[in-house]
Every structure is written in structure tokens, then in C-alpha cells.
Amino acid sequence: xxxxRKACQTFNKNTPYYLxxxxxxxxxxxxxxxxxxxxxxxxxxxxxxxxxxxxxxPDSGEIFFDEKNVTRQKExxxxxxxxxxxxxxxxxxxxxxxxxxxxxxxxxxMKSFNLTRGVERKNEPFFMEQLETFKMGLEGFLSVRAGxxxxxxxxxxxxxxxxITEPKLLLLDxxxxxxxxxxxxxxxxxxxxxxxxKKITTFMVTHNLNYAIEYGNRLILLHKGEIIFxxxxxxxxxxxxxxxxxxxxxxxxxxxxxxxxxxG
Amino acid sequence: MSFTVSILQQGLIYGIIALGxxxxxxxxxFPDLTVDGSFTLGASVAAISIISGVDPWVACVLAxxxxxxxxxxxxxxxxxxxxxxxxxxxxxxxxxxxxxxVIMERPNISLAGQPNIFRxxxxxxxxxTRLILIAIIVLIIKLILxxxxxxxxxxxxxxVGSNPQLVTSIGGNVGTYKIIGLSISNGLVxxxxxxxxxxxNFADVGMSSGVIILGLISVILGITISKGLKFISGSTAxxxxxxxxxxxxxxxxxxxxxxxxxxxxxxxxLVTILLIxxxxxEDTLK
Numbered sequence: 001x002x003x004x005r006k007a008c009q010t011f012n013k014n015t016p017y018y019l020x021x022x023x024x025x026x027x028x029x030x031x032x033x034x035x036x037x038x039x040x041x042x043x044x045x046x047x048x049x050x051x052x053x054x055x056x057x058p059d060s061g062e063i064f065f066d067e068k069n070v071t072r073q074k075e076x077x078x079x080x081x082x083x084x085x086x087x088x089x090x091x092x093x094x095x096x097x098x099x100x101x102x103x104x105x106x107x108x109x110m111k112s113f114n115l116t117r118g119v120e121r122k123n124e125p126f127f128m129e130q131l132e133t134f135k136m137g138l139e140g141f142l143s144v145r146a147g148x149x150x151x152x153x154x155x156x157x158x159x160x161x162x163x164i165t166e167p168k169l170l171l172l173d174x175x176x177x178x179x180x181x182x183x184x185x186x187x188x189x190x191x192x193x194x195x196x197x198k199k200i201t202t203f204m205v206t207h208n209l210n211y212a213i214e215y216g217n218r219l220i221l222l223h224k225g226e227i228i229f230x231x232x233x234x235x236x237x238x239x240x241x242x243x244x245x246x247x248x249x250x251x252x253x254x255x256x257x258x259x260x261x262x263x264g
Numbered sequence: 265m266s267f268t269v270s271i272l273q274q275g276l277i278y279g280i281i282a283l284g285x286x287x288x289x290x291x292x293x294f295p296d297l298t299v300d301g302s303f304t305l306g307a308s309v310a311a312i313s314i315i316s317g318v319d320p321w322v323a324c325v326l327a328x329x330x331x332x333x334x335x336x337x338x339x340x341x342x343x344x345x346x347x348x349x350x351x352x353x354x355x356x357x358x359x360x361x362x363x364x365x366v367i368m369e370r371p372n373i374s375l376a377g378q379p380n381i382f383r384x385x386x387x388x389x390x391x392x393t394r395l396i397l398i399a400i401i402v403l404i405i406k407l408i409l410x411x412x413x414x415x416x417x418x419x420x421x422x423x424v425g426s427n428p429q430l431v432t433s434i435g436g437n438v439g440t441y442k443i444i445g446l447s448i449s450n451g452l453v454x455x456x457x458x459x460x461x462x463x464x465n466f467a468d469v470g471m472s473s474g475v476i477i478l479g480l481i482s483v484i485l486g487i488t489i490s491k492g493l494k495f496i497s498g499s500t501a502x503x504x505x506x507x508x509x510x511x512x513x514x515x516x517x518x519x520x521x522x523x524x525x526x527x528x529x530x531x532x533x534l535v536t537i538l539l540i541x542x543x544x545x546e547d548t549l550k
């Protein structure tokens with residue numbers, strides 16, 4: 001179980017651009033949850049995700065991973081039990097290294113980074129098997145540099161790298177936004193499959209309402225730093241795009257319409 | 265003959281510098297100017313040790329250790345002081361100039377008649393034997409580096425240069441790996457300095473000026489000409505680059521180019537290589 005307890009976050013303190021984003025934000029993520037987080041620009045989606053990842057500390061409040069307070073833990077320490085896929089396919093792997101080396105680095109995550117061989121041949125069948133499930137033909141190109149892959153292939157590699165050690169929490173930061181619609185769908189389907197088979201608790205930020213409705217067991221709508229809607233289970237299954245838009249417009253009367261148009 | 269041998273001797277020692285610069289510039293993506301001080305640091309530590317009666321091989325190890333420390337200082341300034349990479353190098357390089365003077369207690373030390381690794385008994389002392397010894401040392405360093413950068417730790421250092429976020433994501437401390445990389449880089453350059461002092465029989469406080477550009481030329485030259493040749497690794501390319509560089513400069517000086525033109529030639533050479541590299545890249549993009 002992952003908990004955010006009374007997190008406060010402000011920006012640009014002591015300047016005219018002062019912004020209070022989170023005011024006592026609390027959120028509980030249950031084991032096995034697959035959460036889609038939506039919200040208009042500036043709602044705080046990325047800030048929340050970065051806070052969970054440990055990219056920065058909240059001004060106040062605490063973050064717990066299985067009852068363990070990790071608020072002050074450095075990002076790289078916390079990263080041991082977090083998998084993360086970024087919007088930019090380039091962020092998840094090393095362009096100069098081969099697919100084999102990239103997967104090896106990711107696979108070594110839970111081991112100590114010592115002076116034994118970084119690439120172990122015995123893992124190769126496992127890598128090939130994993131790559132095959134993407135049906136992109138990557139299994140035949142283990143020696144190819146990651147930098148020479150297409151955006152979709154690189155993102156598929158990033159997704160595999162982030163989940164190969166079965167992290168406790170998977171953070172997806174609009175990870176299909178930079179891909180064409182077909183590839184985007186493929187990566188999304190693959191994400192679902194991995195999350196379900198490996199039972200990874202997942203937190204996905206998305207701008208795509210259809211994906212938010214279609215995938216995951218829980219949906220959270222964030223607006224100006226507040227959770228204004230949080231559904232799960234059966235209720236989530238019955239959600240339609242129409243209903244979601246209605247909820248959005250009724251809970252945020254004024255400027256919401258322009259926002260929602262942007263991500264409809 | 266003796267001309268070729270002397271070119272190869274110096275070129276191979278420069279090859280060690282090139283390996284050091286390859287680590288900082290190419291692997292870590294950190295243009296580290298510290299090497300402009302750590303080369304002399306190695307030379308001066310080795311020289312003062314040798315005239316104090318320390319075994320020449322031990323003197324080399326001491327030089328290497330001091331270089332490692334110099335790299336750590338630059339790394340600490342960058343990682344914990346949050347100073348930009350270029351400035352960190354300039355700061356340490358500047359400080360090292362004084363350190364080198366303090367170590368040597370004078371601007372230069374002659375090692376004529378002193379024991380050195382080329383005269384330490386089981387090796388002969390003629391030019392060819394010296395060359396073979398240098399070649400063996402360079403080969404050993406290259407093999408160790410190639411091995412190291414394929415280990416779990418080494419692979420993370422490579423990743424730091426091309427995608428620091430990935431290193432953080434898999435639980436590695438980017439700062440630590442940068443410091444380790446810079447340390448190895450400067451350790452190698454200082455070691456090269458200790459060899460050069462023993463080869464030339466003197467250490468001089470000004471001997472490392474221009475080392476960074478020498479290293480850059482070697483690395484970029486080596487990598488540019490070996491582009492597309494898969495069987496040549498970056499480390500080999502850097503060593504080859506250093507030898508070619510020394511051959512070009514050595515020949516030019518031999519043919520009577522005034523030494524005043526040396527730096528101008530170096531700068532022109534670097535620009536030429538960079539431009540050729542760019543044209544080559546644009547060709548492949550077409």
C-alpha cells in the first residue's frame with residue numbers, strides 16, 4: 001500500500017507567481033491498483049507523479065510505502081522499488097547501448113552494481129522471450145543500438161526495462177503520448193498485459209480520456225491540486241466518456257469547459 | 265628508425281592520456297580540464313619520489329593515486345558543489361599548478377642518472393625495449409578499461425553520460441558514478457605524466473599545458489577515422505588517434521616547423537577533424 005499523507009506543495013515562493021498546488025492532499029494506492037490519473041494542464045498530475053517517484057520532497061506531508069516513511073529518501077534509493085516510463089521514449093534507455101546491454105542494466109537493478117559481468121549470456125533466452133511478446137520483431141535485434149530504434153520500439157523497450165524486475169509501483173507519465181495512434185494502442189495493450197500478469201501496482205498519468213476509461217480499475221480526476229473524482233471497481237467499469245465529461249463540468253463550473261475540450 | 269621509435273613511444277604515452285580523456289569527454293560527456301593539471305601532477309609526484317629514492321614503479325603508482333584524488337576533487341566540486349563541469353575543471357587545474365610547484369619545490373626536476381622503470385634491471389634500456397615496455401603498459405590499461413566498462417558498475421558509468429535519468433531510475437547514484445569516472449580519467453593522465461617524466465628524464469611544471477587539447481584531438485580523430493569499423497572499440501580508437509596525432513605533429517616539427525606554430529597546428533587540426541566528422545555525419549543522414 002502506498003500512501004500520500006497531507007502533502008502540501010507550493011511553487012515560486014516569495015514571487016508574484018506564487019502558486020499553492022497541493023493543500024493537504026491525501027491519497028491511498030492499494031496493492032494491485034491500476035490508477036489512471038487525468039486532469040487538465042496545471043492540475044498537478046506530473047507533480048504528484050514526481051512526488052511519488054521522489055524527484056523532489058513535498059513542502060510538508062509524508063509519503064509511505066508499506067507503512068515505511070520514504071518522504072526523505074533520495075530518488076535513486078526509492079527507485080529500487082519503482083519502475084518508471086516517461087513520455088519521451090529517449091528517457092527510458094541508453095541510445096549508445098545495444099538492446100541487450102539496456103535490458104541487462106535494467107535487469108541488474110536489484111543486484112549490487114559490482115565488478116561482475118554486466119551482460120550475462122544466461123539471461124539472453126529470458127530477454128528474447130520477453131521481447132517476443134511485444135511482437136515488434138525486437139527479439140532478433142539484441143545487438144542493435146537502442147538509439148537506432150523507432151519511437152514506438154524504444155518505448156516498448158523502456159516499458160520492458162521498467163517492469164523486468166517487477167517493481168512495487170509502476171509510474172507511467174503519459175507514456176504513449178509521443179507515439180502514433182496505432183503504436184500507442186499496442187504499447188497500452190502491452191502495458192495492461194504486463195501489469196495484470198505481474199500484478200504491479202500502477203499509477204498512470206494520461207491525457208487520453210478513452211485510455212483512462214478503458215484501462216485500469218480506478219480513475220482519479222485531479223483539478224488544481226485537488227482530487228475531485230475518484231472511482232474504482234464496478235462504478236469505474238460503467239463509466240463512459242459522456243459521464244466523465246458531465247462530472248467534470250459540474251464539479252468545476254467556470255473555466256473547465258475550455259480545459260476539457262483540450263483533452264477530449 | 266629512431267625517429268619512428270620516438271614517435272611511437274610518445275604517441276603511446278599520449279594514448280594513455282587519450283584513454284583518460286575518452287572516459288571524461290566521451291563516456292561521461294564531461295569536458296574535464298583537470299587533466300591539464302593532473303598530467304604534471306603525475307610527473308612531479310613521480311619525479312620527487314624517484315629522487316627521494318622511491319622505487320620507480322612505486323613512484324608510478326603514487327602518481328596514479330594522486331591523479332585519482334585530483335579527479336575526485338573535480339567530481340566533488342561538480343556533484344556536491346553543483347558547479348558546472350567546465351568550471352570545476354578550471355578550478356582544479358588552476359589549483360594543481362600551485363600544488364605541482366609545491367610538490368617539486370622548483371619549476372623542474374632533472375631525472376638524468378636516476379633510476380627509472382626503463383632501467384630497472386630486467387628490461388634493457390635501449391629505445392626498442394622502452395617502446396615494447398610502453399606498448400605492454402598501454403595494452404594492459406586498455407584491456408583493464410575494456411573489462412571494467414563491461415562490468416555492472418562500468419556499464420552504469422557509461423549510462424551516466426548518455427542518460428543520467430536511467431541511472432537514477434534503476435537505483436544508481438549518478439553523482440557517485442561521475443566521481444568514479446573522473447577519478448579514473450585523471451588517474452590515467454597522471455600515470456601517463458609519470459611515464460613521460462621518466463622517458464624524457466625530467467619533470468617540468470609547464471609540461472601539461474595543452475594536454476586537454478591533445479587528448480581531445482586524439483579521441484575525436486580516432487573515433488572519426490574508425491567510424492563504421494565495428495571491430496575497433498572506442499578505447500583502441502583513442503590510442504590510435506594519439507599515435508597518429510603524434511606522428512603528424514612529430515613529422516611537422518622534424519621537417520622544420522617552428523615550435524611557435526605548434527599550438528596553432530593543434531587548434532587547426534582539431535577544427536579540421538571536427539568539420540570532417542560533421543560532413544561525414546551529414547552524409548550518412550542523407
